[in-house]
Amino acid sequence: MTETMNPDETRTPAADSGPVAGGGHAPDTVEHAAATPDQALPYRELGLKDDEYQRIVDLLGRRPTAAELAMYSVMWSEHCSYKSSKIHLRQFGDKTTEQMREHLMVGMGENAGVVDIGDGWAVTFKIESHNHPSFVEPYQGAATGVGGIVRDIMSMGARPVAVMDALRFGAIDHPDTARVVHGVVAGVGGYGNCLGLPNIGGEVVFDPSYQGNPLVNALCLGVLRHDDVHLANASGVGNLVVLFGARTGGDGIGGASILASETFVDGVPSKRPSVQVGDPFMEKVLIECCLELFGAGVVEGIQDLGAAGISCATSELASNGEGGMHVDLEKVLLRDPTLTAGEILMSESQERMMAVVTPANLDRFLAITGKWDVETAVIGEVTDTGRLTIDHFGHRIVDVEPRTVAHDGPVYDRPYARPAWQDALQADTISGPAGAARFARPQTGDELRDTLLRLLASPNLASKAWVTDQYDRFVQGNTALAQPDDAGVIRVDESTGLGVALATDGNGRYAKLDPYAGAQLALSEAYRNVATVGARPRAVTDCLNFGSPEDPDAMWQLVQSITGLADACLELGVPVTGGNVSLYNGTGEPGQIDSSIHPTPVAGVLGVLDDVARVVPSGWRAPGQAIYLLGTTRGELDGSAWADVVHGHLGGLPPAVDLAAERALAAVLVGAARDGLVDAGHDLAEGGLAVALAEACLRYGTGAVVDLAGLCERDDVSAFEALFSESVARALVAVPRSEEVRFVDLCTGRGVPALRIGSTDDAGAAGEADGPALVVSGAFAVPLAALGEATRGTLAAHFA
DSSP states (O other): OOOSSOSOTTOOOOOOSSSSOOOSSOOOOHHHHHHOTTOOOOTGGGTOOHHHHHHHHHHHTSOOOHHHHHHHHHHTSHHHHOTTTHHHHHHHHHTOOTTTTTTEEEOBTBSSEEEEEETTEEEEEEEEEOHHHHHHSHHHHHHHHHHHHHHHHHTTTOEEEEEEEEEEESOTTSTTHHHHHHHHHHHHHHHHHHHTOOEEEEEEEEOGGGTTSOEEEEEEEEEEEGGGOOOOOOOSTTOEEEEEESOBOSTTTTHHHHHTTSOEETTEESSOOOOOOOOHHHHHHHHHHHHHHHHHTOOSEEEEOOTTHHHHHHHHHHHHSSSEEEEEGGGSOBSOTTOOHHHHHHOOOSSEEEEEEOGGGHHHHHHHHHHTTOOEEEEEEEESSSOEEEEETTEEEEEEOHHHHHTSOOOOOOOOOOOTTHHHHHHOOOSHHHHHHHSOOOOSHHHHHHHHHHHHTSTTTSOOHHHHTTSOSSTTSOEEEOTTSSSEEEEOOTTTOOEEEEEEEOOHHHHHHOHHHHHHHHHHHHHHHHHHTTOEEEEEEEEEEOSOTTSHHHHHHHHHHHHHHHHHHHHHTOOEEEEEEEOOOOOSOTTSTTSSOOOEEEEEEEEEESOGGGOOOSSOOSTTOEEEEESOOOOOOTTOHHHHHHHOOOOSOOOOOOHHHHHHHHHHHHHHHHTTOOSEEEEOOTTHHHHHHHHHHHHHTOEEEEOOHHHHHHHTOOHHHHHHOOOSSOEEEEEOGGGHHHHHHHHHHHTOOEEEEEEEEOSOTTOGGGOSEEEETTTEEEEHHHHHHHHHSHHHHHHO
């Protein structure tokens, strides 16, 4: 049923002597606040520092009301204001050239970036975190993380068409890991599946550093025409402020905004506000309702309600507009009539949107929301006062300049310094002669084979089918590729085949060793994955997961990673369109090497394909094709999967970044896909060449015969290093025999090393009875059945 006002006309106002608790006193009005300057308010309990509270007093010229304090506390939280990272995030804008902006229609600062992909089509995409709520209540934390990022995409005027998730959990055998894994995976799958959105990719990583602080990063992709872009602003005096969707309840009061801005102590947050509860069926209706509202042209501005709820939506819309806004808070539709004004303002109840609508369009707006049975309330109007004012049953409880709430919060230049333990960590190498003297390396063919099988069975390299089989990857019928391929690919335009590719990547082990290089390696791998399937990399979104900004060690890691990412984007020519910073991820004592999670910058790269029919999958599809290794291999084993799985070691320096080589490799991969020169492609990353070969064979059940002699001689590496080094800017491709000359010419022209190392083969080189195999000449042969058995059972054994 559609409502245009609060149906509970006789409801008496809840007492609001405090921002989140009633006390039976008269409402704490602006007038009352001015008359009682010495009344104590619980600002510390809401996460505000003494100086921040004094700044609020100075801005207002009086103490804040309880409702104003609620607004400032959530909007000035780390999660909403980026107060510790804002000065460093400016690098993304400062290091973006005009050429990089060529296809950027909407950049940072809006709900999501919008990128032109040609033919009048645009896409919007963004990644965000829901880490801390997903530890407290894994199912709802993950589900509402998906719901929140989907609404960000909706608010840009786009139809959401796909989601991805980058997940990190504690040790796979820890007794609490199963609780978090089951809840998070079910939440991601349940919410996305109910919305009818394909989940086309992501990551699943296990590491003890995430034991008390899992990472749940959710990405959504939306599609729209150029003329359909909507922005979040409230303009036009007399225009109406309309709240529609689910009713406001007590769930999620101060949820992500406070929970994500606090330090975890002894495995639990120091504040435990209610985690939001999601309703994907309501969100599905809301998507269709919003798209019809946009199509009817009855929306002037729109904002989703996520972190900080009404506090965020009203202050941001007003701040981005030309004047001010007035709201009558009693008109908000409630699930719980006992909520105080402060609780209504702080609630992060899900599936809600706020729109600005002209009076002339209100009836049409209400007719559409009524058609979709979406409850709607007109709660205010746009004014020319330059103030955000909020009344509750006739009492003025908020009177602020909206920009001071939404955009002009504290900005900190936190102290940071290279950790005292960093030099020792980097000196502890497993590469080279020094590492070889301390850590045994496989020598014989049997030892090399057993090492490969051990890596394939390890949690981070094992098949993620147990997870991804719980997601619908092909709903809507536009998925061209999804996991386990290198990137997810979605068709945008059925008539032309125009599409986009998406990949997310991050390696916390690399970033622990060198956060500057680690961020660049995350970007370069996602960039390479997108290029491997044949897409031209065009834009970046990022999710920066780090420890406490009050710890100089963690703050240094954050600054280094932001700088590294910005520098890499500049060199690769791809702009950052937006993203998320998640801080206070950790459980240890500041200043210790294990005080935080591994610093985990996650990069999401979007690429464009002119025709998804040309997309390149990650596995061999036919026998008799030439296998080429592109790029240069070095003996780079620090931070590698081999070091972790076999020796439990983390030390040294990560693989050397080579962005010029990445750019040249991407040009070859994209050109080869466009011209039909390759039939399959797979990037080399964790596990090196050996794991990439195994995965390419397993993808479609086609074997391979390779010879490492030429590689070892050309790049001066041992067979072990050739198989397990994690040097970057490398990829495998399968080339039809008829196209080898053209392909090699393409590589030569781009200056990309290309070495023919073998061929695809389904004849069962290990013996006909064993079926197809991976054969490394002179070293070992292993049937694909054995490779599959090694990689498929790990997650199921722990969680099924």
